[in-house]
Amino acid sequence: MNNFKSAIRTCIIFLIVLTILSAAIMSAFFAGENYYYQDSRERAELSGTLDFFVCGASHAMRGFRPDIIDEELGVNSYNLSCSRQTMQGRYELLKLELNRNPAKTVVLELSYDSMTRNRDEEGPEGDIYMLGKLGGFMPRVKYFFSAVRPKEYGRMYYNYLDNGVNCIKKIIHGTWKDKNTKLEKGYAAYKRDDDELNQDLKQIYHTRSFEETIYEPNVDYLNKIIALCKEKNVQLILVTTPLSKVTVCRYDNLDTFREWYENAAKENGLQYYDFNLIKDKEEKLPDSSAFSDKFHLGNKGAGTFTKMFTDVLNKEAAGENTSDLFYSSYSELEAHMSLDK
Amino acid sequence: MELLTLGFLLFCIVLVIIYYLVPKTMQWWVLLAASLYFYAMSGIKNMIYVLITALSTYAATRMIQSLTDRQKEWIKANKKTTSKEERAAYKAHIQAKRRAILVAALLLNFGILCTFKYLHFLIAQVNTVISSFGASPINDTLKLIIPLGISFYTFQTMGYLVDVYWNKCPAEKNFGRVLLFVSFFPQMTQGPISNYKDLTTELFKEHTFTYHHFSWGAQRMFWGFFKKMVVANVLSAYVQDVFANYASYSGITTLIGAFMYSVQIYADFSGYMDMMCGFCEVLDIRLTENFERPYFSKSIAEYWRRWHSSLGAWFKTYVYYPMAMVKWNQRLGRWSKQKLGKTFGQTVPASVALVVVWLTTGLWHGASWAYIAWGGVNGIFIIVSLWMETVYASWKQKLGINEASWGWRAFQTIRTFILVTFIKVLPEVGTLSDGFGLWKQIFTNHTIPRSFHALLPFVDKKMPLLAVMIGTILIFVTSLIQRRQPIRQWLEDHTNYAVRILIFAVLFIVIVYFGYPASGNGGGFMYEQF
Amino acid sequence: MEELLEILNDINPDVDYSKEKNLIDGKVYDSFSIITLVSNISEEFDIEIGPEYLVPENFNSAEAMWKMIQKIQEDED
Numbered sequence: 001m002n003n004f005k006s007a008i009r010t011c012i013i014f015l016i017v018l019t020i021l022s023a024a025i026m027s028a029f030f031a032g033e034n035y036y037y038q039d040s041r042e043r044a045e046l047s048g049t050l051d052f053f054v055c056g057a058s059h060a061m062r063g064f065r066p067d068i069i070d071e072e073l074g075v076n077s078y079n080l081s082c083s084r085q086t087m088q089g090r091y092e093l094l095k096l097e098l099n100r101n102p103a104k105t106v107v108l109e110l111s112y113d114s115m116t117r118n119r120d121e122e123g124p125e126g127d128i129y130m131l132g133k134l135g136g137f138m139p140r141v142k143y144f145f146s147a148v149r150p151k152e153y154g155r156m157y158y159n160y161l162d163n164g165v166n167c168i169k170k171i172i173h174g175t176w177k178d179k180n181t182k183l184e185k186g187y188a189a190y191k192r193d194d195d196e197l198n199q200d201l202k203q204i205y206h207t208r209s210f211e212e213t214i215y216e217p218n219v220d221y222l223n224k225i226i227a228l229c230k231e232k233n234v235q236l237i238l239v240t241t242p243l244s245k246v247t248v249c250r251y252d253n254l255d256t257f258r259e260w261y262e263n264a265a266k267e268n269g270l271q272y273y274d275f276n277l278i279k280d281k282e283e284k285l286p287d288s289s290a291f292s293d294k295f296h297l298g299n300k301g302a303g304t305f306t307k308m309f310t311d312v313l314n315k316e317a318a319g320e321n322t323s324d325l326f327y328s329s330y331s332e333l334e335a336h337m338s339l340d341k
Numbered sequence: 342m343e344l345l346t347l348g349f350l351l352f353c354i355v356l357v358i359i360y361y362l363v364p365k366t367m368q369w370w371v372l373l374a375a376s377l378y379f380y381a382m383s384g385i386k387n388m389i390y391v392l393i394t395a396l397s398t399y400a401a402t403r404m405i406q407s408l409t410d411r412q413k414e415w416i417k418a419n420k421k422t423t424s425k426e427e428r429a430a431y432k433a434h435i436q437a438k439r440r441a442i443l444v445a446a447l448l449l450n451f452g453i454l455c456t457f458k459y460l461h462f463l464i465a466q467v468n469t470v471i472s473s474f475g476a477s478p479i480n481d482t483l484k485l486i487i488p489l490g491i492s493f494y495t496f497q498t499m500g501y502l503v504d505v506y507w508n509k510c511p512a513e514k515n516f517g518r519v520l521l522f523v524s525f526f527p528q529m530t531q532g533p534i535s536n537y538k539d540l541t542t543e544l545f546k547e548h549t550f551t552y553h554h555f556s557w558g559a560q561r562m563f564w565g566f567f568k569k570m571v572v573a574n575v576l577s578a579y580v581q582d583v584f585a586n587y588a589s590y591s592g593i594t595t596l597i598g599a600f601m602y603s604v605q606i607y608a609d610f611s612g613y614m615d616m617m618c619g620f621c622e623v624l625d626i627r628l629t630e631n632f633e634r635p636y637f638s639k640s641i642a643e644y645w646r647r648w649h650s651s652l653g654a655w656f657k658t659y660v661y662y663p664m665a666m667v668k669w670n671q672r673l674g675r676w677s678k679q680k681l682g683k684t685f686g687q688t689v690p691a692s693v694a695l696v697v698v699w700l701t702t703g704l705w706h707g708a709s710w711a712y713i714a715w716g717g718v719n720g721i722f723i724i725v726s727l728w729m730e731t732v733y734a735s736w737k738q739k740l741g742i743n744e745a746s747w748g749w750r751a752f753q754t755i756r757t758f759i760l761v762t763f764i765k766v767l768p769e770v771g772t773l774s775d776g777f778g779l780w781k782q783i784f785t786n787h788t789i790p791r792s793f794h795a796l797l798p799f800v801d802k803k804m805p806l807l808a809v810m811i812g813t814i815l816i817f818v819t820s821l822i823q824r825r826q827p828i829r830q831w832l833e834d835h836t837n838y839a840v841r842i843l844i845f846a847v848l849f850i851v852i853v854y855f856g857y858p859a860s861g862n863g864g865g866f867m868y869e870q871f
Numbered sequence: 872m873e874e875l876l877e878i879l880n881d882i883n884p885d886v887d888y889s890k891e892k893n894l895i896d897g898k899v900y901d902s903f904s905i906i907t908l909v910s911n912i913s914e915e916f917d918i919e920i921g922p923e924y925l926v927p928e929n930f931n932s933a934e935a936m937w938k939m940i941q942k943i944q945e946d947e948d
Contacts, residue, residue: 657902
């Protein structure tokens with residue numbers, strides 16, 4: 001029995017020492033100035049003053065410029081989006097911010113994969129970023145155990161070790177206080193980095209389809225977001241950000257997703273705008289300059305798009321009919337679209 | 342079941358707990374259940390072949406044993422009433438039956454093994470011949486997935502069968518025990534190939550949990566993980582790159598790649614051994630060792646006694662000795678002594694046996710001409726050194742070389758390491774001509790790399806390289822220490838409990854930090870394909 | 872016994888066969904010498920040494936070898 005007790009004792013002591021060592025390495029990362037932690041700190045500083053939020057994945061992170069929103073709408077806005085953010089992540093972050101800010105409006109970005117992304121197959125990348133963006137120890141721990149699957153714990157352990165080591169390297173080089181990305185109130189500016197925006201549209205026309213299998217938890221969280229906004233008396237606007245013309249031509253089932261979101265909006269008395277269908281999109285957001293890659297706006301495009309978006313909102317507020325500004329479907333859009341570039 | 346996963350770790354922990362909770366006489370049942378579960382998880386279809394091997398061996402050994410017993414009884418009962426010739430005839434009759442059963446079981450089991458391993462190779466060779474006559478080749482569409490560990494468990498079990506035939510051990514009456522011997526899961530994927538007596542003594546004794554075994558076993562497992570996950574996996578990426586691109590690298594870079602391969606495969610294979618032997622140590626089971634600091638060997642022959650020694654021992658017992666002592670070989674030996682002189686003549690039976698051993702060893706390692714050639718090259722070195730033993734001895738005497746001197750032994754060791762590296766690399770690059778191409782590049786390309794990137798173009802980030810270098814040095818230093826005492830004993834003598842805990846906690850972090858990203862490469866184990 | 876000692880000394884004259892008990896386990900005889908030994912013994916004593924006799928216990932000392940030779944001669948009866 002003594003042998004067994006000694007073995008258990010050694011295991012426990014080993015685990016404690018391992019935890020302390022791991023925490024020591026990881027603490028550099030948690031204390032450090034990683035982009036997502038910077039973001040959470042910035043939001044904490046602004047808490048109590050924000051009244052307009054944008055929430056979504058990378059499409060929204062690279063598409064909405066809070067400075068333009070502030071100027072055009074006279075609000076104090078923040079872009080809560082991050083790469084690969086799941087619906088669960090969006091809900092949790094909104095809940096956090098709505099609880100500590102006098103929010104009046106929330107813009108929720110929904111795209112072709114917001115309902116179909118399967119968390120079990122995808123992996124924890126989006127949640128890793130979310131854990132950074134959330135503030136405080138307990139909210140992070142709670143989110144960790146609710147979002148991360150047990151089979152991913154090993155990967156998460158490695159991820160934080162790696163980040164910790166990187167931060168230690170930065171501390172040694174004296175660069176740890178440098179801000180990571182050009183970040184303004186949650187918006188991330190991206191330069192053009194995709195060479196595939198020059199395609200023969202006729203050749204690629206309707207050659208692919210996006211996944212249409214719905215992952216149920218996504219729908220649950222969408223409903224939770226809608227309920228949360230209703231509860232907090234916040235105006236919720238559903239938006240699809242513009243994709244490049246190459247993408248719109250290539251994929252043949254974008255109407256499917258538009259219908260889902262239109263139905264959700266109708267059922268809940270909400271506004272939904274798909275900015276791929278706005279009539280002056282091709283003129284104002286050409287592939288050649290507005291996009292950083294086939295699916296995301298670049299810095300220039302984000303500026304233009306945000307202005308287009310706030311114009312629509314201002315027109316709505318003034319009582320004008322904005323539905324004339326949009327085509328009603330992708331079929332209608334394509335009837336008016338030329339494939340000669 | 343993928344070895345390096347959380348699931349497997351859980352499996353091991355549960356196994357250890359149950360194993361020590363059950364009555365000691367039931368412990369081997371737990372091992373059997375675990376082994377069958379492990380094998381089933383890796384593909385339930387494969388279990389059929391394990392069962393065929395176990396059943397056929399069980400049946401054959403029991404039949405052979407009963408014939409042996411019957412013969413003994415009959416001779417004892419009839420010694421006074423029969424003539425010498427009658428007894429000899431009876432013995433021959435029984436012997437024929439025993440041999441028939443042996444041959445049938447060997448054919449069945451080796452037949453299964455050879456079909457899985459060599460069918461494609463065989464068909465390819467037949468097709469080469471056929472198409473040279475202008476006929477259309479055989480269509481080879483059968484996709485054969487080699488059952489896990491078939492080379493290892495077949496060899497191990499056939500060893501038992503032959504041992505019973507040779508009356509070296511009695512046939513086991515309990516089928517469960519035979520099944521455990523065949524399917525014991527720590528040995529399944531990469532050996533060691535144990536002999537029946539040694540393994541069963543360990544498996545079926547009563548096992549008590551001791552802190553010492555737990556602690557030493559766990560330490561050994563950590564060390565094995567380190568070798569595999571950090572050193573072997575990181576090097577694997579570099580080595581694959583060199584093997585693919587050597588034609589555009591300098592000779593020096595290619596040579597470095599070859600040496601890295603030597604380190605990689607040692608770290609991979611011996612790392613696995615450490616993990617499994619360490620785990621078995623926790624279970625109070627002692628496995629045969631497979632490695633004894635092989636790169637410290639002073640000759641190729643010695644190297645093969647220290648590298649994968651369980652395979653070498655198997656070939657020695659079941660191929661080398663029988664081949665060397667078979668009648669026609671002995672006759673050949675006597676003839677050679679007469680015609681070619683005593684010194685040379687008496688090496689002939691051994692040489693013939695060695696040729697057979699090395700060609701089959703090559704074939705065991707891979708179904709290709711490259712591996713057969715590789716086996717042949719090893720064999721040539723060993724046979725030649727056998728022939729030249731007296732000649733070398735007289736040269737050394739004339740040159741006044743002191744064989745016991747440190748300088749001479751260092752020379753032998755380094756020379757052997759370089760030789761072993763070149764031989765080892767030959768079948769690994771791709772085809773045989775790729776292997777020769779790599780050799781050629783090393784010797785004929787004299788470009789001097791003028792920058793770090795030119796010297797090591799396959800290194801992307803510097804930290805993993807640093808980890809590998811430190812890891813290699815650690816392996817080297819621990820090997821030096823292990824010549825005198827086990828490294829874990831050295832740790833106990835020179836460090837205290839707190840320091841050891843710290844060392845292994847740091848080791849764990851290093852393993853995860855370097856091992857996790859590198860585990861995309863060579864994620865499974867290299868010898869698993871056998 | 873003398874013939875056996877003759878064979879042994881022929882292969883390795885540096886060993887004191889009356890005292891040495893570890894010819895195999897102590898690696899005094901390597902696998903090649905063993906083969907030479909076995910073939911010489913079987914030639915000299917006109918017996919067949921089957922692989923079942925190739926265990927260290929039978930070859931660790933001259934005494935053990937002699938016992939083995941006698942047993943084989945008996946068994947062939």
